[in-house]
Amino acid sequence: MAEHQENPDLPDLARGVAEAELADGGMLVGQFEGQSVLLVRRGEEIFAISAECTHYSGPLASGLVVGGTIRCPWHHARFDLRTGEAVAAPALAPVSCWAVERRLGRIMVGKKKPAPGRALPGGSAPSRIIIVGGGAAGFAAAQRLRDLGYSGSLVMLSDDADAPVDRPNLSKDFLAGAAPQDWMPLRDSAFYEKQCIDLRLATSVAAIDVGASEVRLADGARLAYDRLLLATGAEPVRLSLPGVDLPHVHTLRTFADCRAIIAQAETAGRAVVMGASFIGLEVAAALRQRGLDVHVVAPGKRPMERILGPQMGDFIRALHEQRGVVFHLEETARAITATGVQLAGGGALAADLVVMGVGVRPRAQLAEAAGLRTDRGVMVDAYLETSAPGVFAAGDIARWPDPHSGAAIRVEHWVVAGRQGQTAAANMLGERRKYVGAPFFWSQHYDLGLNYVGHAEAWDTIEVDGDIAAGDCTLRYKREERTLAVLTMGRDLESLAAEAGMEAGIAAV
Template sequence: MSSDATNENGPDLTQGVAIESFGDSGLQAGHVGDDRVMIARVGDEFLAVDAACTHYHGPLDEGLIVGDTVRCPWHHACFSLRTGAALRAPGLSPVGCWSTAVRDGKVFVLQRLAPSSGSIEVPGQAPQKIVIVGGGAAGFAAAERLRQLGYAGNLTMLSDDDAAPVDRPNLSKDYLAGSAPEDWLPLRDSAFYADQRIDLRLKVSVVRIHTATQEVELSDGSKVPYDRLLLATGAEPVRLPIPGMDLPHVHTLRSLADSRAIIAGAANARRVVVVGASFIGLEVAASLRTRGLEVHVVAPDRRPMERVLGPEMGDFVRQLHEEHGVVFHLENTISAIDANGVSLKAGGRVDADLVVVGAGVRPRLALAEQAGLAIDRGVTVDAYLQTSVPGIFAAGDIARWPDPHSGAAIRAEHWVVAQRQGQTAAMNMIGGREKFDAVPFFWSQHYDVPINYVGHAESWDAISVDGSIEGRDCVLRYLRDGRVLAVASIYRDIDSLRAEVEMESDSV
């Protein structure tokens, strides 16, 4: 790399940048040799860290400083500017830290610092045996955070999947579209679990929880004892009660095996019917259009995603997909599937040699119900994610928690929410008292258009629009009684981050 003060990666930070060059964002990116680094101004201090988010390599220098942390503009990961620690999912790995010096009105980056351990002192009464049921976002995040916190006890992770935890959002997005290789999918490589002494057991089915003896029973009759238990069983796709759902060319999408099967089916298919205009359904539609298939979407809605995003954004999403060749059959459902297509309830049929059903998911509650845990359209947990049975916690798609921002008990099927709940549950299972008060966040990708959403609005009485939805440069605020409950945005990353921060300080 050139030793010039400035190149395509910005200024050479070892040569110094003028303090006066820091704009309102307080962030200045450049390079140190081959490393892309950024400097953040925090009051009178200048802190330097790697400039790429460890999640999807988002540009942290385009993010938002909050206190002595920085938040990624793409998917709202949060990192400490002092230690580089990944504080909040979806960022799981730390960013590197660099030393700095200020001389003659300039800030210089000096050298990379040794990683900080970041562990806390685990209480002496911490449990000896923790069992996690579930191999998804919440379960993995909890296991990793436990070791990061310094927990040294026995840690067992039981998953009925045949693959180690993967980056599930990619299964309907880039991986399904063919633009991300499969080796990007594992959240950690196989050596991680051995190195961290996480007893990951795949293809294991938990059939019963014995709360009196604190054991979980497996399908082979064996039992695994626990002192603390985390239920992170997630959700499963809804299977329609119609003829033909079990045909070999009909798929749902939840696991890596599901995504692989759809990709294999797409290789020899010409036309696909996607059943459902949910986020997953439309991401599948976009991905399969990218693969060159003719795509038809059948859904009962008047507009795609209107229930979550409102009519104007719903119209935009439909138009976006139609611009890419998707054909919609809205206010309609399928009554049967056969080897050559689907029959529509309103009459007629659509020929297809591949069918993907994205009709929503339902939380997997059987274990919690059997164990006698309090249930209310999900597993009821308190602010610390503990269930009605002491020592048993729940996180992810199954958990209904008291949300301080909406003032209601809510359940959200969001990847980032599940990860953050897993991290909070980890702290509390070893004696912490950390409330789960993160603002819900998710993102969806449709071709080259990302939609970010913060907050939770099951209903609203007004939607304000700042910018242009059609111009793909907008912020929508969902209000009830004048109060902002949620914010959706397209290419307004800083506005999305600021909305998150505002909601964090605006609890009911």
């Protein structure tokens, strides 16, 4: 591990800073024994925590303090100011905390605090918990169960050959060649052994017997459970076209999918991306960064117009066109050949690599076969419990009662999946915690990122503040004057404030 380096531009918090330098509600970054430390003042309380988020090292000093937590400006991770605990995904590791002393009008940092002990939530702890799924929700639930002090049997069943990975990076930096492979696993193999998590990879679940409280594996083995979490996620849609099974045609969902695309991209010169979804366009951006010629084929008039509206659709198109992406909109494919894609309109595109980014569908077959209530996903209550007592669902398959929109919704966001897994973990241990988080996702296109908070399936007004073309703006998606979602570019603090406002029950920010 590299040694921490002193930064002469930051105040030495071992010597302290004057109390007057840290007003109520203020933050100040200093250093202590070579580490960047953030001081946060709330009334008479002063906290000292690591200055960087443990997710992607975002600067917490640019974040937002809400209650006893601080929220990262980049991807909205949350940390407890008193304990450093990562209380909400996407961060999975805590930040360090230090003792603070006030002496002779100065604020001084002392010893690092030990990690706090945890007591189990109320209720009788189950002896055996099974998690089906190896994505964000499943992993976050497993980790949170151990963090909460659960010491019973914990089995995690995944049909993936790889341990849980940082899936957003599969279509972003890793695919673009800007992130090394060792960044991708959420934890190394030693973590699962140390935490006594029985992670079984390449393991297929054949059925769930709710009456017997058993999971039946494809090899015939039966595993009993006291609590069960379904976190099977979603699977990419493959269009029904001639040629979809050719070896140069890919979807992107798993680590193996991504490695296969990268391997082919190393020798390919021309790529066709089918679909102008977030995944499709992130793939297009990543392949352009690798130097491929990229064409995007999509049936809509504008990229992502259904989700982001016409203004953002036009902007996203222009952004990609400036980087050399060629769009074929209001167009579909009729066949894929060994050398290209034949368009329904009569043209043809040469392609050494084809990636389908036309959406995903929830993997709810196990739940349906088990008799659980489903409706375009697995129906859960506010506590993420399904129609079968003791069986919970989280992540891409879960349709839950969203207090912000007033509807039952299902979303396919990494952060939502992680937070739902964390909430489900607490509830499986007897806590009655409603899931009330405002949905959040981020998307990256070249050097531009956008944040989206809330959920707006339909709107009657889009209010624009700022300059979309300059990448400095806030868009509010409204229905009957109520803000359902907020998109920001270059305004991280506004995105955090929108999320906090929605969670506080405020309709407009």
